[in-house]
Amino acid sequence: MRVAVNAEQLLYRSPGGIGRYTAQLLTVLPRLFPDDEVVPFTARHARDEVAAALAAAGVDPATRRRAVMLPLPRPALYEGWLRFDLPRLPGLHGAELVHAPSVAVPPHPRVPLVVTVHDAAPELFPETFPARGRRFHRQGLAATARRADLVLTVSAAAAEEIARHSTIRPERIRVVPNGIAPLAVQPARRRDILAARGLDAKPFVLWVGSLEPRKGVGTLVAAMARLCRRGAGAQLVLAGYPGWLGSDLVAPGDRAAVGSSLHQLGVVGEEELWSLYGEASLFAFPSRHEGFGLPVIEAMSQSTPVVASDIPALREVAGGHARLVPPDDVEAWADAIEDLLGDENERRRLGAAGATHARRYDVETTITSIRAVYRELLDA
Secondary structure (H helix, E strand, C coil): CEEEEECHHHHCCCCHHHHHHHHHHHHHHHHHCCCCEEEEEECCCCHHHHHHHHHHCCCCHHHHHCCEECCCCHHHHHHHHHHHCCCCCCCHHHCCEEEECCCCCCCCCCCCEEEECCCCHHHHCHHHCCHHHHHHHHHHHHHHHHHCCEEEECCHHHHHHHHHCCCCCHHHEEECCCCECCCCCCHHHHHHHHHHCCCCCCCEEEEECCECHHHCHHHHHHHHHHHHHHCCCCEEEEECCECCCCCCCCCHHHHHHHHHHEEEEECCCHHHHHHHHHHCCEEEECCCCCCCCHHHHHHHHCCCCEEEECCHHHHHHHCCCCEEECCCCHHHHHHHHHHHHCCHHHHHHHHHHHHHHHHHHEHHHHHHHHHHHHHHHHHC
16 A cells, blocks of 8 residues: 655644654554555655654655655645645655645545544634634635545544534544554653753643643643642643744743743653653643643553543543543642642552553554555545
8 A cells, every 4th residue: 555645744843743643654654564655745845854854753764765845835835725726736656545634635636535634623712723723724624525535533522523613524534543652761761851951859740732722721830820829839841842822821920920840841852751751740731622632641651640621532532540620720720730749649540540541542553543544445
């Protein structure tokens, strides 16, 4: 089987969860199925830039050599695709199927087209996206409805909202949960990495994600500020990519109350990310909305107890093995964090249950299930 995958997300300043998903398609599929070939394609960039992005994602040299650059830069390419159904995709080295891992949907090729829609967040929470992002998502969702032979999504909750907020019929949607590939870092090495960041003194609460309004970071900082005012504070670590509309996410008074206990690390590498997950006292994820919530499962895989928002996708993904809290209730978040930080037995219980649960979400199962969707289309 030869599959062409839009790898453009890997060239974004903040690749985010879709970048992680794209990298898995490009790396795990050919590893699990050596007879399959993946053809990455991107918008126009400097060749060295594309090669570096693919290499950083772990893409093997043979797959990198097959990479195809389309003739237009990203803004023009995506505008043409979504508004004018142009330009058409080239033959892409004889690919038998095309996969768009986001709603950057190309014109329908001469072969089956699969599109992954991760959620319908811009329809549910439009105020948390810039106008350009809302327009892009709406055009992409409409293009998916017109062009995709099958639509993948990452949770039953996401499937339900996509069907409700688009013309994509439920029978065209296949749910394949996200998968994780934890990096094993020895405890001594983890502690050295964290010491270099000034995080060698526990406890610390960890958050991972992209800094954008629907992620609830302001709620988390406000909750930690309340704990500091109670004299029960802990260090708070924020790690991840910059997002959008981020200038007012945290109230100045809350930031001042947390003070030097707040560590904003920005983008971290894989070794540091998994060290943070493994050494955190607990992981907090106060999102107002998610299609899946990948960091929840990543943290669980490291036996780290999780406090998460009580929203459909996180209820589904956490499977009853996280402390769930209303997403915007600062007092409830402060109470839940304080309670868990003070109860080592409950942290151990939640951590052990979460680690067992997280084994269901391994990346090899995810990619094998995605390949089965490809096979379904090709056999049809």
